[in-house]
Amino acid sequence: MSQRELFRRGGINFVTKVLGQLLNLAQIPIYVAALLPERYGALNVGYVYLNFFVIFAVFGLNEALTRFYPSASGEDKKRIVSTALVFSLIWALALFAAHRLMAAELTIFFFNDPALAPFFTLMLIIAVVETFNLNITMLYQLEKKSGSYARALLGKNGLKLILTALFLLYFRWGVTGAALALLAGSLFYLIPALPLLRQRFTPRLSGKHLKKLLRYGAPFMITSLAMNTLFQIDQIILKFLTGLESVAVYGMAYKLGAAIQYLNGAFALAWFPWLFSLTADEARRAIPRTLKNYLLVALPLAVALTIAARQILPYFLPGEYSAATDIIPWVIWAYIAYSLSDFLGAGLFIRLRSQRFSLAALLAVAVNVGLNFLLIPQYGMIAAAWSTFVSMALLPLVSHLLSRRGFPVSYANQGIVSATLSFLAIGALSLITAPAGLPPWLYAALLLLLLALNAYRLGMTRALQNLFR
Numbered sequence: 001m002s003q004r005e006l007f008r009r010g011g012i013n014f015v016t017k018v019l020g021q022l023l024n025l026a027q028i029p030i031y032v033a034a035l036l037p038e039r040y041g042a043l044n045v046g047y048v049y050l051n052f053f054v055i056f057a058v059f060g061l062n063e064a065l066t067r068f069y070p071s072a073s074g075e076d077k078k079r080i081v082s083t084a085l086v087f088s089l090i091w092a093l094a095l096f097a098a099h100r101l102m103a104a105e106l107t108i109f110f111f112n113d114p115a116l117a118p119f120f121t122l123m124l125i126i127a128v129v130e131t132f133n134l135n136i137t138m139l140y141q142l143e144k145k146s147g148s149y150a151r152a153l154l155g156k157n158g159l160k161l162i163l164t165a166l167f168l169l170y171f172r173w174g175v176t177g178a179a180l181a182l183l184a185g186s187l188f189y190l191i192p193a194l195p196l197l198r199q200r201f202t203p204r205l206s207g208k209h210l211k212k213l214l215r216y217g218a219p220f221m222i223t224s225l226a227m228n229t230l231f232q233i234d235q236i237i238l239k240f241l242t243g244l245e246s247v248a249v250y251g252m253a254y255k256l257g258a259a260i261q262y263l264n265g266a267f268a269l270a271w272f273p274w275l276f277s278l279t280a281d282e283a284r285r286a287i288p289r290t291l292k293n294y295l296l297v298a299l300p301l302a303v304a305l306t307i308a309a310r311q312i313l314p315y316f317l318p319g320e321y322s323a324a325t326d327i328i329p330w331v332i333w334a335y336i337a338y339s340l341s342d343f344l345g346a347g348l349f350i351r352l353r354s355q356r357f358s359l360a361a362l363l364a365v366a367v368n369v370g371l372n373f374l375l376i377p378q379y380g381m382i383a384a385a386w387s388t389f390v391s392m393a394l395l396p397l398v399s400h401l402l403s404r405r406g407f408p409v410s411y412a413n414q415g416i417v418s419a420t421l422s423f424l425a426i427g428a429l430s431l432i433t434a435p436a437g438l439p440p441w442l443y444a445a446l447l448l449l450l451l452a453l454n455a456y457r458l459g460m461t462r463a464l465q466n467l468f469r
Helices: 003-025 028-034 037-058 061-068 074-101 103-111 114-142 146-170 174-188 191-200 207-241 244-276 280-315 324-339 346-350 354-379 381-406 416-430 440-458 460-468
Strands: none
Touching: 003 146, 003 244, 028 037, 028 146, 028 244, 037 074, 037 103, 037 114, 037 174, 037 207, 037 244, 061 074, 061 114, 061 207, 074 103, 074 114, 074 191, 074 207, 103 114, 114 146, 114 174, 114 191, 146 174, 146 191, 207 244, 207 354, 207 381, 244 280, 244 324, 244 346, 244 381, 280 324, 280 346, 280 416, 280 440, 280 460, 324 381, 324 416, 346 354, 346 381, 354 381, 416 440, 440 460
């Protein structure tokens, strides 16, 4: 597949993910209006728990599908898909049964309220469905079914939004209603995959293929757990150190700030397959060139979101959530820093030394957890955002140090540093309160104009063309 085709698919995935994320973000005003902060915090903790469950249940088989499915024959494709789906479902059901035995204790431990037991059970059911869905997502991508994936994701999030509004605002079902809406969306996600499943799935498990899939995929589970811990453990720590109300504010801010990750996620789906198709010398030339193009797109977007968070969002937030405007910029720039790992640590994957990236991720997790416990008791929820930024910035740095030993890449003469500093300067201005006598909306408009001029001067339009040509 050509670079153009790969990045075209990346563009489709990006648009799909952005629209899907907008549908998700549209739920936030509903949660704020219908739920007490303590209940919204419980919902966020439930989401975090669900994500950990899914990663452990899928056991890295989604990564194994990516590795073995493209090169398999027609019949082997069916055996590989069937084995991955059947094993993941059996293992997820076993985990569900184990959780049900401890449901009462876990409900009190994580949510402080035994009345939330039905909500916790629903989240466990959703986790089983999402385990199946994670492999289905890989199947959508491997079969190049971008249209089916778009229908699945947008249908899932659209249905979830409609039902969330109905269940929370009309029926007043609280967090249980939110979980029911999520379950309905997760089940809908399977519908566009039914034609694929009829072709590729039989309810049988192949021992031979399972051994191969687990041998390759299981190590990725460690990396996935480390990354999910890096992304979300701060909300669990906040729950125990400050309470569910803080989790509500921080969780909302995190969702808004982490939206920038959808750019990197969609880009990575195209970037790595294309990168792995190059020779070593071609990759050394492509990495710094593509990094600059990526930054010329990602940095203006990050600055624009920072301006919106600091200068515009305060008009729309209720008082109890006002602290979110201080948290969002830290999360935005944490994810920008994290995205640099795809470039600075690319040599680890080219040289098949991905286990070293896992070590870098584990180091970042240790720093994140340590800083959270050290700083949150004194500074509160903003310290969780600081910890996220420091640990995510550490990851590309360590990845680069490990990568350059076996795969040196020169970033000189690319203009990366000067371009980055110019955008960071505008981002820093957005953190400052509007000068006296200047309305905040006008200050935001002037900053956006300055941002647009700087992006045009540095060639953002050309960078977009380079990424998709």
